[in-house]
Amino acid sequence: MAILIDIISWILLLAGSFFCFTGGVGLLRFPDFFSRIHAASLTDTLGAGLILIGLMFQAGWGLVLPKLILILLFSAITGTTASHAMAKAALKSGLQPQVVGSVKSESGGAPSNS
Amino acid sequence: MFYSLALSIMLSGFWLVNSGHYNPLMLFFMLVSVLFVVFLCHRMDVIDGESQPLNLTFTIPTYWLWLAKEVVLANIAVARNVWQGPESISPMLVYVKAGQKTDLGMVIYANSITLTPGTITIDQQGKQLTVHALTREMAADMLKGEMDRRVSRVEG
Amino acid sequence: MFAITAVAILVVMALALARAFLGPTLYDRILAVNNFGTKTVLLLAVMGFLSGRPEFLDIAIVYVLINFISVIGILRFFEYAGKKTAEEEA
Numbered sequence: 001m002a003i004l005i006d007i008i009s010w011i012l013l014l015a016g017s018f019f020c021f022t023g024g025v026g027l028l029r030f031p032d033f034f035s036r037i038h039a040a041s042l043t044d045t046l047g048a049g050l051i052l053i054g055l056m057f058q059a060g061w062g063l064v065l066p067k068l069i070l071i072l073l074f075s076a077i078t079g080t081t082a083s084h085a086m087a088k089a090a091l092k093s094g095l096q097p098q099v100v101g102s103v104k105s106e107s108g109g110a111p112s113n114s
Numbered sequence: 115m116f117y118s119l120a121l122s123i124m125l126s127g128f129w130l131v132n133s134g135h136y137n138p139l140m141l142f143f144m145l146v147s148v149l150f151v152v153f154l155c156h157r158m159d160v161i162d163g164e165s166q167p168l169n170l171t172f173t174i175p176t177y178w179l180w181l182a183k184e185v186v187l188a189n190i191a192v193a194r195n196v197w198q199g200p201e202s203i204s205p206m207l208v209y210v211k212a213g214q215k216t217d218l219g220m221v222i223y224a225n226s227i228t229l230t231p232g233t234i235t236i237d238q239q240g241k242q243l244t245v246h247a248l249t250r251e252m253a254a255d256m257l258k259g260e261m262d263r264r265v266s267r268v269e270g
Numbered sequence: 271m272f273a274i275t276a277v278a279i280l281v282v283m284a285l286a287l288a289r290a291f292l293g294p295t296l297y298d299r300i301l302a303v304n305n306f307g308t309k310t311v312l313l314l315a316v317m318g319f320l321s322g323r324p325e326f327l328d329i330a331i332v333y334v335l336i337n338f339i340s341v342i343g344i345l346r347f348f349e350y351a352g353k354k355t356a357e358e359e360a
Contacts, residue, residue, distance in 0.1 A: 005236060010271045017278035020309070024285035026196035027305060032188040033297050034236070035205055038192055038248045040305045041231045043282065046189040046358070051275060051312055055319055066131045066325040070333060071315060074310060078338035079230045082304055087246065089345045090297040097236075097246055102207035105257050132328065 009057035016050030023047055030090055034097040037083055043077035048072070117161045120168060122148055167218055170268060177268045184261070185230055187254070192231045195248060196202050207252040208233075208245040219269035226261055274321040279313045300344060307337035 002064050026039025033077060052072045091097075125148045133140065155161050163169065195202050211219045224235040227245055232252040237244035247253035283306055290302035311330050318326030 011273045011329045024192045024282035027289045031200050032330045074334040082341045084228050099205045104209040
């Protein structure tokens, strides 16, 4: 049983490291600021999430587990908000995203049913 | 009063999780600090249904599960784009209408878009969100409005 | 296994630092520094397990919040700086 938990957490840690590394490479490879944010959010969501969940399997029951959950929660919320703030500040300061085109939703999003 | 009580319970739980010391003196300090923070929040006038959306308690867990699945799928797609190189991306700007009725619903929607890799909310004017999508497929997914419908349902 | 994860995180931090040095615009640098901060949090958590001292997690919790506040503060600062130069150009 203990070996099974160890194996699961090792797989999660390795997968998390892989996603973090992918995000780091994307940060260097992508051509413009707005596409680099996507690479950075890759490490923020699944990279951090998988590593922290892998650590949770190692932690067992105790005070360490809720602390790891708190770190996961905080990093998800603050990472999102920081990405949005950076993108908005860059746009407001006049940095134009390099895009191949733009589309507009004609239907006006979801039909509100109430 | 109800929201103050909910805030006190949440803060106490936070303190208990982070402390690990449970002798009477420390618990007295916890009581004092929680009451002080609730007093400060009361002075700042931030204790209301917007800072503590308790009406979402029962609807939001299923949405979180769905969002977690979406985040994993989007992560794999973006990781593939990273390894295929800069030629595989086709950045698009998407303008979508948010169908939510409350400000809180719109915040949940915009933050969910940003949390999913491959799409980022970069601006908001009224009910129109400007979204930067990494590829055409992600922009097309965005326009289907699946997430918008689900957030509208969470909001109730 | 923790050691491998820690090394991977250190490599990613090096890549983020490279982007911070290269970054053509100011916002690229801020993005890289923010990414460096989130990786620091992960490194702290992993180091806590590596050395068998879970007290590191408390520092990690505080670091998440400080990282967020510092990025918002820097953005606030340069938001006004950008507006000023735009007005001077106009």
